[in-house]
Amino acid sequence: MSEAANLYGVVAKFGSPETILAAAQQTKDAGYENIEAYTPFYIEGLDDNLGHAPTRLGWVVLMMGITGLLTGFFIQYWSNAVFYPLNIGGKPLNSWPNFIVITFECTVLFSAFTAGLFMLGRNGLPRPYHPIFNTPGFEDATRDKFFLCIESKDENFELEKVKSFLSGLNPEDVAEVDY
Amino acid sequence: MASISGKPPFKETNRVIVKSETFASIDDSVNKPIETAPFKTPLWWWIGFFMAASLLGVYLVTITMLITKGIGIFGNNQPVAWGFPIINFVWWIGIGHAGTLISAALLLFRQPWRTSINRAAEAMTIFAVVCAGLYPILHLGRPWVFYWLAPYPNTFGLFPQFRSPLDWDLFAISTYASVSILFWYIGLVPDFATLRDRARNTFMQWFYSLLSLGWNGSAKAWQRYMRAYLILAALSFPLVLSVHSTIAMDFAVGQLPGWNNTIMPPYFVAGAVFAGFAMVNILAIPLRKAFGLERLITYRHIDNSSKLMLATGMIVVYGYAVELFMAWYSGVEFERYMAFNRVLGTDHGWAFALLIFCNLIAIQPLWSKRVRQNMTMVFIISIIVSIGMWLERYVIVVVTLTKDFLPGSWGDYVATFWDYSMYLGSFGLFFTLWFLFIRLLPSIATSEMKELQHHDSHHGSDYYEEQRAEEFSKKGLPV
Numbered sequence: 273m274s275e276a277a278n279l280y281g282v283v284a285k286f287g288s289p290e291t292i293l294a295a296a297q298q299t300k301d302a303g304y305e306n307i308e309a310y311t312p313f314y315i316e317g318l319d320d321n322l323g324h325a326p327t328r329l330g331w332v333v334l335m336m337g338i339t340g341l342l343t344g345f346f347i348q349y350w351s352n353a354v355f356y357p358l359n360i361g362g363k364p365l366n367s368w369p370n371f372i373v374i375t376f377e378c379t380v381l382f383s384a385f386t387a388g389l390f391m392l393g394r395n396g397l398p399r400p401y402h403p404i405f406n407t408p409g410f411e412d413a414t415r416d417k418f419f420l421c422i423e424s425k426d427e428n429f430e431l432e433k434v435k436s437f438l439s440g441l442n443p444e445d446v447a448e449v450d451y
Numbered sequence: 452m453a454s455i456s457g458k459p460p461f462k463e464t465n466r467v468i469v470k471s472e473t474f475a476s477i478d479d480s481v482n483k484p485i486e487t488a489p490f491k492t493p494l495w496w497w498i499g500f501f502m503a504a505s506l507l508g509v510y511l512v513t514i515t516m517l518i519t520k521g522i523g524i525f526g527n528n529q530p531v532a533w534g535f536p537i538i539n540f541v542w543w544i545g546i547g548h549a550g551t552l553i554s555a556a557l558l559l560f561r562q563p564w565r566t567s568i569n570r571a572a573e574a575m576t577i578f579a580v581v582c583a584g585l586y587p588i589l590h591l592g593r594p595w596v597f598y599w600l601a602p603y604p605n606t607f608g609l610f611p612q613f614r615s616p617l618d619w620d621l622f623a624i625s626t627y628a629s630v631s632i633l634f635w636y637i638g639l640v641p642d643f644a645t646l647r648d649r650a651r652n653t654f655m656q657w658f659y660s661l662l663s664l665g666w667n668g669s670a671k672a673w674q675r676y677m678r679a680y681l682i683l684a685a686l687s688f689p690l691v692l693s694v695h696s697t698i699a700m701d702f703a704v705g706q707l708p709g710w711n712n713t714i715m716p717p718y719f720v721a722g723a724v725f726a727g728f729a730m731v732n733i734l735a736i737p738l739r740k741a742f743g744l745e746r747l748i749t750y751r752h753i754d755n756s757s758k759l760m761l762a763t764g765m766i767v768v769y770g771y772a773v774e775l776f777m778a779w780y781s782g783v784e785f786e787r788y789m790a791f792n793r794v795l796g797t798d799h800g801w802a803f804a805l806l807i808f809c810n811l812i813a814i815q816p817l818w819s820k821r822v823r824q825n826m827t828m829v830f831i832i833s834i835i836v837s838i839g840m841w842l843e844r845y846v847i848v849v850v851t852l853t854k855d856f857l858p859g860s861w862g863d864y865v866a867t868f869w870d871y872s873m874y875l876g877s878f879g880l881f882f883t884l885w886f887l888f889i890r891l892l893p894s895i896a897t898s899e900m901k902e903l904q905h906h907d908s909h910h911g912s913d914y915y916e917e918q919r920a921e922e923f924s925k926k927g928l929p930v
Contacts, residue, residue: 289905296670309670312474312645313902319674329678347602351610360614370614373697377622380690384630384683388637391679395672397640398664405667411648413668414641416474416901 280403280451281306281423282434284443285412289315292418295441296321299420302437306426310404310419312412329394333387340382344375403451421449467563467907469746474901477747481895482649484742492890495741500886506879513873514589522592524869531852531864536590538844539874541698542726543583543881544624545719545840548691549727550576551631554638555687558680564755566903567747570896571738571889572731573635578884579730580628582877587620589873616700623697627690634683637676640666641898695720702847708789709851712777718770725763725810726840728756729833734885736830738894747895754823760836761817767843768811785856793850798863802846809839824928 286292292309299307300323309318319326345368352358353365363370392398404410404421413419420443422434431448438446487493516524527534550572557565588597600621602610611618643663650656666672699719702710732753739748778790794803813835816822823829854861888894 310668311670311673312668313641313898313905314673314677315670315902315905318670322670324671324674327675327678329675330682333682348613351602352613356608356610358612358614360612363614367614373616373619373693373700374613374622376693377619377626377690380630380686380693381626384633384686384690387679387682387686388633391637391675392640392664394675395666395669397666400660400665402665402667404669414645414648414666414898415478 278450279424279431280406280449281421281429282431282438283404283407283419283421283447283449284438284441285407285409285445285447286418286420286441287416287444289318289418291442292420293318293321295420295443298441299422299437303428304422304426304434306423306429308404308421308423310410310413310421312414312416312418315418327394329387329391332390333383336386337379337383341375341379343382344378345371347378348374403449406451407449408447409445417444463745463750466749467751468567468900468904469749470907472746472904474904477895477900477904478645478649478897480742480744480746481893481897481900482646484889485646485891485893486649486651486655493741496886496890499882500890503879503882503886506876507883508876508879509872510876510879513869513876516869517589517873518594522590524867525590525873526864526866526870527590528862528864530855530860530862531849533848533852534864535866535870535874536586538841538848539877540583540586541719541844542841543579543586543877544698545695545723545726546730546837547576547579547583547627547631547727548695548720548723549731550574550579551627551634551687551691552724552727553731554634555684555691558684559688562755563903563906564752566899567744567749567895568731568735568752568756569899570635570638570892571734571894573631573638574885574888574892574894575727575730575734576631577628577635578881578888580624580631581884582881584624584628585877585880616697616704619697620701623694627694630683630687630690634687637680637683638896638899639892640664641668641676642893642896644668645897646893692720695723707851707855708783708785709774709778709793709847712774714770714773714777718767718773721763721766721770722840722843725760725767726837728760728763729836729840731756732760732829732833733837736826738889742889742894744895747900750824753826753829754820757817757823757829757832760833761814764810764814764836771807771810788854789851792854793846796850796854798853799846799850802842802850806839806842806846809835809842813839820926820928 284295286295289311292311293315296307296309296318300321305323307322309315309322311318348371349366349368357365359365360367404419407413407419407421409417410419420438420441422429422438435446435448525534525536527536550569553565553572554569558569588594591597599605600611600618602613611621640663643659644666647656647659647663650659696716696719699715703712703715705711735748735756736753739745775790775794778786781787792799794800813832816828817832822832849864853864
C-alpha cells in the first residue's frame with residue numbers, strides 16, 4: 273500500500289471502446305475533474321465525455337500560416353524590388369504574380385510545422401517518463417485495452433471511494449498507481 | 452514468396468477490412484514481421500535488399516564519376532540541355548504524389564480504404580522525393596553549392612531571382628519533402644508506442660521508445676493529434692497540387708513549342724497521380740503477399756487504386772489530345788511542326804507510339820472488374836504505366852528540345868552509359884530505403900486500422916457490403 277502523497281491516481285482497465293466511453297461519462301457526471309483516459313486509438317467523443325475543452329491548435333496554425341504568408345512574400349519583395357532590384361524581362365520590380373508560388377509554399381511550410389510540432393509540444397512530448405506507465409498491464413494501452421485514471425490531485429479524491437466507484441463501472445481491473 | 456505470418460491460407464475479400472479482425476489481431480499481423488529476429492529474416496527480403504543495395508552501389512559510382520568529371524559524362528548538351536536528369540526527376544516526383552493523395556486527399560474525402568495503404572504510400576512518397584530531389588541538385592554542375600538557390604544573407608550581396616520557376620521548384624520540393632516527412636512521422640508516433648510496448652528485448656525497446664517520444668495515448672493527446680493530423684492533411688492536399696504544377700511551370704513558362712501551354716499544370720498533376728497509383732500497385736501487391744497482409748490490404752484497395760489509375764490515365768490522354776489540338780489551333784508554325792515531329796518524327800516518333808500504347812491502350816482492360824481483381828494483371832499493367840509515364844516525360848523534354856525553331860540550331864540527343872546507370876542506380880536508392888522500411892517500421896498504420904475497425908463495427912455499411920457481395924458472387928469474384 274503506497275502513501276497517499278506518493279499516489280498518482282487510481283486506474284481502471286476496460287476491454288472495449290464502448291465501455292470506456294460510458295465509464296468516462298459516468299466519472300465526469302460523478303463530479304471528478306482530473307480524469308484522463310488512455311487508449312490505443314482515437315475514440316470519437318471520448319474527449320467530450322471526459323469534459324476536455326476543444327483544442328485551440330487550429331487558431332495557432334492559422335496565426336503561423338499568416339506569418340508564413342507574409343514572410344514568404346516580403347522576403348521576395350524586399351530582395352528583388354528593394355535590396356537588389358532585378359529587372360527581368362522588363363517586368364515591374366514588384367511583379368507579385370510571380371511571387372505567389374513561394375508565398376504559398378512558405379504558408380504551408382509554417383502552418384504544417386506548427387501543427388505537427390505544436391501538437392507534440394502541447395502533449396508534453398518528448399517525455400520519456402510518465403507516472404501512468406507504472407500501471408500494471410499498461411503495455412496493452414497501445415494494443416487493445418482502454419484505461420481510465422482518476423488522478424489524486426482531484427479535489428474529490430478519496431482513495432477508498434474512488435476505488436469502489438471505479439470498481440462499480442464494471443472494469444477488468446482497478447489499480448493504484450504511484451509516481 | 453512464402454507468408455511469414457504463419458497464418459492459414461485466406462479467402463480474398465472485397466471488404467475494406469475483414470470483419471473478424473480484432474484490435475489485437477491487427478497489431479499482430481502488422482508487427483510480427485518487424486519483430487522477427489535479424490537472422491530469421493526471410494530469404495526474399497535478403498535477395499531484394501541485396502539487389503537494391505547493389506544498384507545503390509551503381510548510383511554511388513555514378514555520382515562519384517559525376518563529381519570528379521563533371522556533367523559532361525551525361526548526354527546533355529546543346530540543344531538538349533535537359534536530358535535524363537530532368538526526365539527522371541519529373542518521373543520520380545510524380546510517383547511520389549500518389550502517396551500524399553492517398554493519405555491526405557482520401558482522408559479529407561472520408562474514404563476508409565485509404566487507411567491500410569496510407570503508411571506504405573507515404574513511405575513511397577518520401578523515398579521517391581529523395582530520388583527526385585537529388586537529380587536537379589546533381590545536374591547543377593557544382594552540386595556542392597546548391598544552397599545558392601536559397602535566400603540567405605551572403606558575402607556576394609546577392610539574392611535568388613524569384614521570378615524563375617526553377618527557384619519556385621526549390622521551395623516547392625523542399626517544403627513537400629519536409630512536410631511529407633513530418634506527416635509520416637506524426638502518423639508513426641502511436642505505432643512506435645505500440646512497438647515499444649510489444650518489444651521483447653532491450654534494444655528494440657530503446658529504439659522504439661526514442662522514436663515514440665513517450666506517447667501514452669491519453670484522450671487529450673489524441674484530441675490534439677487528430678486535429679493536427681487533419682490540418683496536415685488539409686495542407687498537404689493543395690501542397691501536392693502546387694508541387695507538380697510548379698514542375699509543370701518549369702516547362703510552361705518557357706516559350707518553346709510544346710512547352711508553352713496552359714494545360715501543363717493540371718495535366719502534369721493527373722500524370723503524376725497516374726504514375727503514382729501504378730507504383731502503389733507495384734509495391735502493395737507483393738507486400739500484401741509477402742507479409743500475409745491480405746486481410747488488411749484487400750482486393751478492394753487494389754481495385755480502387757486501379758480505378759483511379761484508369762481515371763487519371765484518361766485525363767492524361769485527354770491532355771495529349773488537347774496539346775495536339777492546340778498546336779494546330781494556335782496557327783504557330785513551330786507549334787505545328789513540333790506536334791508533327793512528336794507524332795510522326797523519324798527520330799523520336801517511336802517514343803510517342805509506345806507512349807500511346809502504354810498510357811492509353813494498356814489501361815483499357817481496367818474497365819473490367821475481373822481484370823482489376825486479378826493481381827497479376829494489375830501488376831503488369833502498372834509496370835506498363837510506369838514505363839509509359841517515363842516515355843511521356845522523354846517525349847516532352849527531348850522532342851521539343853531537339854527541333855525547336857531554326858533548323859540551324861537543331862540537334863539530336865543520345866543518352867550515355869552514365870545516364871542509364873544513374874537511372875538504374877536511383878532505383879537502388881529507392882528500393883534500399885523501401886526494403887529497410889518494410890523490415891523496420893510498421894507498413895500499415897495500426898492505430899488507424901483499429902480506429903477503422905471500431906468505426907466499421909458501428910457504422911459499417913453492412914447493407915451495402917451485402918449488396919456488393921451478392922453482385923460479386925453472381926460474377927464469380929471473391930467477396
